[in-house]
Amino acid sequence: MSVPEHSLPCGHIICTDCLTGYGHVRGHSIIEITECPLHTQDNDSPPWPQWHVPIIPPGAGIRVLTLDGGGVRGIVELEILRLLQDAVGGIPIQDFFDLIVGTSAGGIIALGLGVKNWSLAECTKTFEDLCAQSFTLRKGMKIKGISSIVQLHFGGMYETRPLEDALQEAFGTGEYFFGGKRSAEGSHHSAKVAVTSTTAAGVRATVLANYNRVSDESTPKLYSFQRSESEMGEFKIWEAARATSAAPTYYKSFIHEGSRHEYLDGGLFHNNPVNIADSERKLLWPKQAHKEPDILLSIGSGYCTTSIPSASVLPEGARNDAVKNLKALKKIAVGHIDSSLNAQNAWLEYTKVHNISNATSFRFRRLNLQLQKEPPKLDDVSKLQMLKENVAQNFRDPHVDISEIAKQLIATSFFFELDRKTQSTHGSKHKFTVIGTIRCRFTPDSDQTQALGEYFQQVTHDQEELLKFIVEEVYNETANQNTVRTRPYPY
Numbered sequence: 025m026s027v028p029e030h031s032l033p034c035g036h037i038i039c040t041d042c043l044t045g046y047g048h049v050r051g052h053s054i055i056e057i058t059e060c061p062l063h064t065q066d067n068d069s070p071p072w073p074q075w076h077v078p079i080i081p082p083g084a085g086i087r088v089l090t091l092d093g094g095g096v097r098g099i100v101e102l103e104i105l106r107l108l109q110d111a112v113g114g115i116p117i118q119d120f121f122d123l124i125v126g127t128s129a130g131g132i133i134a135l136g137l138g139v140k141n142w143s144l145a146e147c148t149k150t151f152e153d154l155c156a157q158s159f160t161l162r163k164g165m166k167i168k169g170i171s172s173i174v175q176l177h178f179g180g181m182y183e184t185r186p187l188e189d190a191l192q193e194a195f196g197t198g199e200y201f202f203g204g205k206r207s208a209e210g211s212h213h214s215a216k217v218a219v220t221s222t223t224a225a226g227v228r229a230t231v232l233a234n235y236n237r238v239s240d241e242s243t244p245k246l247y248s249f250q251r252s253e254s255e256m257g258e259f260k261i262w263e264a265a266r267a268t269s270a271a272p273t274y275y276k277s278f279i280h281e282g283s284r285h286e287y288l289d290g291g292l293f294h295n296n297p298v299n300i301a302d303s304e305r306k307l308l309w310p311k312q313a314h315k316e317p318d319i320l321l322s323i324g325s326g327y328c329t330t331s332i333p334s335a336s337v338l339p340e341g342a343r344n345d346a347v348k349n350l351k352a353l354k355k356i357a358v359g360h361i362d363s364s365l366n367a368q369n370a371w372l373e374y375t376k377v378h379n380i381s382n383a384t385s386f387r388f389r390r391l392n393l394q395l396q397k398e399p400p401k402l403d404d405v406s407k408l409q410m411l412k413e414n415v416a417q418n419f420r421d422p423h424v425d426i427s428e429i430a431k432q433l434i435a436t437s438f439f440f441e442l443d444r445k446t447q448s449t450h451g452s453k454h455k456f457t458v459i460g461t462i463r464c465r466f467t468p469d470s471d472q473t474q475a476l477g478e479y480f481q482q483v484t485h486d487q488e489e490l491l492k493f494i495v496e497e498v499y500n501e502t503a504n505q506n507t508v509r510t511r512p513y514p515y
Contacts, residue, residue, distance in 0.1 A: 026041050029237065034063065052463050086318060093367070094128070097411060102133060140261070159405060197262065201263070202234050220291075222290060231249050232250050298320070316384050319389065
């Protein structure tokens with residue numbers, strides 16, 4: 025009677041107990057399942073692709089990636105990810121994360137990397153193609169005095185049909201974000217992916233995800249978690265992309281056909297989804313909720329310190345007169361979504377509220393492009409190349425932050441597996457002997473493991489130093505006991 029969490033290619037969803045009972049462990053962090061326990065011999069089971077489900081091994085930490093909104097400025101995030109991927113020896117960057125959370129453009133990137141498992145090059149090309157196809161002005165928008173009427177009447181300055189056609193071409197029209205039948209295309213194990221959106225009814229932040237989890241009844245909810253009791257109410261992948269990027273005044277809101285609910289851009293509340301990601305990782309892995317993640321990496325889409333932050337910052341739960349009126353909200357929301365500083369300030373606020381100390385700050389990292397002048401508007405497609413060049417200039421090789429984070433990502437691929445612990449007493453003192461093994465989260469026969477070996481060879485050759493692990497004793501105040509774990513430190 026556990027929570028159904030894992031979606032199978034046949035469309036059934038099973039709990040972790042059934043997954044481990046009917047599946048086979050490959051390596052230390054993947055379970056391969058070759059049949060559905062809900063299909064009997066009398067049923068016609070659909071063709072079954074090789075199906076891998078990632079798990080978090082005991083002793084391993086949680087790795088989280090968040091991607092800001094920003095329209096065409098999403099190319100900044102893709103370029104930063106490319107630099108990181110090059111620095112880790114070309115291993116697909118999404119393979120270093122257990123949870124990826126994105127908003128708007130960042131949400132589209134999260135869907136491509138984490139759900140469709142596109143290569144970073146493929147994701148970048150698709151994103152650029154989407155930008156080229158998605159901004160088709162409505163008739164009358166170039167006529168002075170008429171444009172505001174057109175925009176008000178249709179709910180946005182751009183046609184939604186070209187945007188939706190582009191999203192359907194990129195993500196397909198039949199594959200569900202969670203549940204539903206899958207093809208062999210989805211056989212590669214994927215990260216848990218969530219995108220933010222905003223429900224028009226009640227104007228509330230909401231999360232769409234490719235996973236299920238227990239509900240959180242104990243704390244005030246900053247957002248709702250969208251999960252339907254039927255397949256009809258679930259989102260297709262392209263619909264999730266549309267719901268997270270429905271920027272008011274740019275596009276009309278998105279009506280989800282299955283549920284008939286109306287959705288707006290996720291940037292209204294969480295243009296930087298770091299708070300969503302932090303909350304979700306604790307709900308997904310409650311046993312590790314009191315621990316810091318191995319790494320929480322937040323990537324922005326560019327900002328300028330001389331910019332004036334939007335005065336229309338929308339706090340969670342805000343219910344003033346403007347927010348109560350959806351039309352008024354749409355008028356002020358664009359300033360919040362377009363402001364590059366709001367996302368950057370959200371990160372600073374997150375680190376302040378969570379009282380991140382110097383001792384643990386290396387686990388919470390932010391990469392963003394600082395510009396000398398106001399960043400391009402989210403629909404300024406002509407600035408794509410300029411933004412790519414700015415990333416290259418600002419993150420010149422070797423860049424300290426890129427290099428350190430890359431080493432840290434490599435380190436998070438390893439964990440300490442406890443084999444046994446013995447205790448002896450000498451007078452009033454207790455002595456513990458801990459024996460275990462340092463293991464890798466990649467499977468032994470995978471392309472990632474081969475690339476990792478080549479990375480180690482290159483690093484030791486270039487830097488003429490031995491790689492080393494740090495195993496440290498950590499005191500757990502909550503449990504009033506000491507534990508031992510490997511430390512994902514950039515060495």
